[in-house]
Amino acid sequence: QRFVWRRVSFARGACFKWQVVASLTGVLDDCFCDIESIDVFNNLKIFPLIRKLIEKDFFRYYRVNLKRPCPFWPDDSHCSIRDCHVEPCPEVRVQHYSLAANAIRDIKECEQAHELGAINSTLSNQSKEAFEDWAHHDDAQDHFCGLDDETSPEAEYVDLRLNPERYTGYKGPSAWRVWNSIYEENCFKPRSVYRPLNPLAPSRGECEGFYDWLEGLCLEKRVFYRLISGLHSSINIHLCAKHLLDEAWGKAVWGANVHEFRRRFGSAETKGEGTRRLKNLYFLYLIELRALSKVAPYFERAFVNLYTGNVHEDSATKELLLQILTETKAFPMHFDESSMFAGHKMEARRLKEEFRLHFKNISRIMDCVGCDKCRLWGKLQTQGLGTALRILFSEKEIKNLPENSPSKGFQLTRQEIVALLNAFGRLSTSIKELHNFRTLLKDQR
Ligand SMILES: Cc1cc2nc3c(=O)[nH]c(=O)nc-3n(C[C@H](O)[C@H](O)[C@H](O)COP(=O)(O)OP(=O)(O)OC[C@H]3O[C@@H](n4cnc5c(N)ncnc54)[C@H](O)[C@@H]3O)c2cc1C
Ligand SMILES: *[C@@H]1O[C@H](CO)[C@@H](O)[C@H](O)[C@H]1NC(C)=O
Ligand SMILES: *[C@@H]1O[C@H](CO)[C@@H](O)[C@H](O)[C@H]1NC(C)=O
Ligand SMILES: *[C@@H]1O[C@H](CO)[C@@H](O)[C@H](O)[C@H]1NC(C)=O
16 A cells, blocks of 8 residues: 655745645545644644643653764764863864864864753752652552653753753754764655755755655555654754854853754755655644544543652643643644544554664654753653654553553553653744744745
């Protein structure tokens, strides 16, 4: 069974829709989703709620192992950004420059990136005892095994509020190598196509530049590519929206950098690719939105609680979460994933496994990100998306959950729940930021 994914774009660029057409049986699914409706839904309904939710203690602390070494290549981070101070990388680089000024600029950039990318591991008012209490509670829930990341003794809680996703100065060959690997090795790439993403490489062919072969890929594989591209867009929107604008008297000034945004997404600057990449963000948003609407029955079970030890807070948090899930269920233009994840039972199981392995691998590739803060958010968002896909693949299990038995059937770990909602919060914020950029760009003209 082969699906062809046909996209219809409108000249005005404001609205788009897509159709999934099965070449065997005619029209399978028709989803008319225009960007304006998603914008209104997100910016007015979802965004204010999700922003409130992720402030809650339950969603604020994410346990993650940032110390795993990169399993695929030696750590070659942009002049070893991670160890800028430890290893005097600039010395090596000086040889490459005839101008000392360049070398000095490099040292400065390197030090700045090191500073901006560092994790603030202060744990505000949550004590270590509180986390131990959480762990006790979670263990008692008889959860299935989580990622090895979560159970590793090296994993530590990070306060997400103290470590916002924003511009870090992480760039260059190290960043490209990571992006490249995610696309190249995990994009179900036909082996014959050479398409370097590295802007330094001589040929500028790209994954999405090859729409011809993308058309030829089965739906699932194209979906995979668009999800990654959407995540890439979201990360880059955040670094544009929270850019380091100035450093006055040692105090950083953060804000929207329209120039940077235009460089990355402007249709003239990117020959139209930017628009495509933004659409991939909306696509990713719809997928995660769909997953949230599907997981609602799980959270509606009384035995699923969002434990932090504060009974009053915990029930308020759960209530807020249920409110968001109810909103997502009411969204009228959901992506119809039935064509994608149903299929034959065997085929579906194989795909599910394939997606799982690819996501596991991407999570490993995140260990190669040479900037801790980027690594933190990269891992969180990968886990969030992986969880969303697991939900979409588990619709029946969720529906068949017993009313009162916590230890049977579909379950989510604390980290999965935190990752899922925070990852979705990132996308929701991206769409909100896009609105701001549109306004700023209009004002400039
Ligand atoms: C996992 C991860 C997390 C990161 N987090 C941060 C962060 O928090 N803060 C920060 O400042 N920097 C972060 N970065 C770095 C940032 O994403 C860029 O790599 C960096 O700013 C350099 O940008 P660039 O213009 O060279 O292009 P890159 O974003 O590095 O992209 C490389 C190439 O990929 C293609 N491309 C770009 N966007 C898309 C898309 N959406 N879809 C398909 N193809 C695309 C283009 O051909 C581009 O030249 C992160 C990088 C990674 C790998
Ligand atoms: C970390 O965050 C705390 C709380 O905001 C702040 O007091 C502290 O200075 C920060 N530490 C670093 C290294 O930025
Ligand atoms: C932590 O502090 C915030 C306000 O800064 C408060 O709302 C929250 O309840 C506190 N959490 C605990 C467990 O004390
Ligand atoms: C995982 O990613 C690495 C690095 O890109 C790659 O070498 C490897 O082949 C990938 N493995 C799988 C199973 O996709």
